Amino acid sequence: MYAPAGQEIGRRLTRDDVEAAVLGGLLLSAGGSGGSGIARNRFIGEMALAYSGVRLVQAEELSAEDLAIVTSGIGAPASSKPRTEPRHAVESARLLIQDAKCYVAAVMPAHVPGMNAWLVASVLGLGLLDAATNGRGHPTPKLGAMGLASSPDVALTQAAVGGGQGEPPLSLLARGNLSATSEIMRNAAVSNGGLILASRGPFAVDWIRQRGAAGALSFQIDLGRTIVDAASSSKPVLDAVAHFLKGDILALGRVKANSVAFDGAFDVGHIDIDGGRIVRLGVCNEYMYADGVDGRAHTFPDLIATVDPKTGIALEVSELREGVDVAVVAARKETFPLGSGVLDPAAYDEIEQAMNVDLKSYALHETPTATSKARV
Secondary structure, three states, rough: OOOOOHOOOOOEHHHHHHHHHHHHHHHOOOOOHHHHHHHHHHHHHHHHHHHHEEEEEEEHHOOOOEEEEEEEEEEOOOOOOOOOOHHHHHHHHHHHHHHOOOOOEEEEEOOOOOOOHHHHHHHOOEEEOOOOEEEEOOOOOOOOOOHHOOOOOEEEEEEEEEEOOOOOOOEEEEEEHHHHHHHHHHHHHOOOOOOEEEEEEEEEEHHHHHHOOEOHHHHHHHHHHHHHHHHOOOOOOOHHHHHOOOOEEEEEEEEEEOOOEEEOEEEEEEEEEEEEOEEEEEEEEEEEEEEEEEEEEEOOOOOOEEEEOOOEOOOOOHHOOOOOOOEEEEEHHHHEEEOHHOHHHHOOOOHHHHOOOOHHHOOOOOOOOOOOOOOO
């Protein structure tokens, strides 16, 4: 890993950090992942620590000109037959770096929990940058593109790897503007069972500092520690989570209906929560809006998360079968790290079309009374 004057930089992460990152990251994934993903994400994080360790690096510890890549999963996270393995994340990053033919200092996830980025950092000897394109789940590369969706004249490279056991690996490298390359990646995800592991970049660290979600991984870990600490002290985890996020408990009840279905590389539909009054959650891979009795209560990039009301552990879209007890926690977009991609009008068109609902007029509206933590 890059280190000035021959010295290591960053903070070495521990198994306690893995547990906190998993719990906090799954909640911040906004329905795209949940409790069923704890074991898998924990395994990847611990694998990264066991391989060569992981150092969490701040952007200020690197030179402005140093380069970083973004690693992500593209497709529909609730798909039942994705042909991916953690090594595919490493292979896609290696493919991207080899194509770039330049020194890369760090890697960061597109959004949390992002444990594949930990593995990439460990195997390839990179720093794990304390940033993400967004500090909550987003459904498309465009929303995590840090503003590039509105720049069709800017070229970038995306690499992806997938494939099932006993079959040749599926790998591809796409170069062009964000829209064209993302469409190729999404089609590859469909061919790979609904999900493919990808990397893109490289990007200058200074550019990420200005456009990315700075501090997203620290925020994720701190949220996870809040969950762990509340559970170990027998405090109400749900209240602790809402307090940490400066949010509220939007609904507490049972799932009345779940119409979410896989369609064209997106999981699209809605979930109705009955807590005396119906709250409807609109889904496109992640939660994109929440409608209450008085109309729209929250819209992406606000955080909307479904959790087990007893444990505070995140519940993903596919876990919310009819009759399941659930709480909905929501927080305004100003209260957690976000990148500039969520304020890019061009990034919303395909999601609005898939959902047949207005998002943009709500999502791009500023909340003047809040104190912003977003890096936009």
